[in-house]
Amino acid sequence: IAADGAFVAVGAPFEDSAAIGVGGNAGDNGSADSGAVYVYRRQGLMWMLDGYLKGSTNSSGDHFGTAVALQG
Numbered sequence: 701i702a703a704d705g706a707f708v709a710v711g712a713p714f715e716d717s718a719a720i721g722v723g724g725n726a727g728d729n730g731s732a733d734s735g736a737v738y739v740y741r742r743q744g745l746m747w748m749l750d751g752y753l754k755g756s757t758n759s760s761g762d763h764f765g766t767a768v769a770l771q772g
Contacts, residue, residue: 702770708747710738711765719754726752735764 701708718730726736739751755764 706742707750707770708740708742709768709770710740711768712736712738713763713766715765717754718758719752720758721754721756723752724754731758731762732760734758734760734762735766737765737768 713735714733715726715736716729716732716734717724717726717736718728718734719725719736734754737751737753738749739753740747741750742748753765755762758764
């Protein structure tokens with residue numbers, strides 16, 4: 701969770717999408733265990749999905765998102 705409590709980043713190292721970079725298709729399941737990071741923003745009492753992140757390259761077994769950190 702970010703220091704100001706407004707954002708949280710959630711690593712999903714076993715996510716399977718073949719997307720690359722920011723905001724790709726999370727539903728294609730074409731790259732097993734490539735991993736992803738989901739970023740949520742707090743709006744009142746709710747958490748809303750604000751970003752879907754993949755590595756700049758994508759291969760099965762990359763496990764992107766194994767470790768996440770927020771700064772700022």
